[in-house]
Amino acid sequence: MEPRQGEVIEFDxxxxxxxxxxxxxxxxxxxxxxxxxxxxxxxxRPTCLSWGSA
Structure with a gap:
């Protein structure tokens, strides 16, 4: 099931x-x-992705 555009995904x-x-x-x-x-x-961590801080 794909999330709808703008729908929030929650995770830990x-x-x-x-x-x-x-x-x-x-x-x-x-x-x-x-x-x-x-x-x-x-x-x-792959360098081809940008990683935000937690």
Missing amino acids: YGHVPTEETPETLRVSQKVAREAAREFVRTGQ
Whole structure:
């Protein structure tokens, strides 16, 4: 089931309830694959994604 545009997604981030919208979390298939390859290769957060602070 896909969230509707603007619908809030709630999840637990380090035991902190967190809300985001689908628009702030989406990446393209190409970037997702690139990120997965980089993570498997390095074991680190992929540099092709921007990471916000908690």
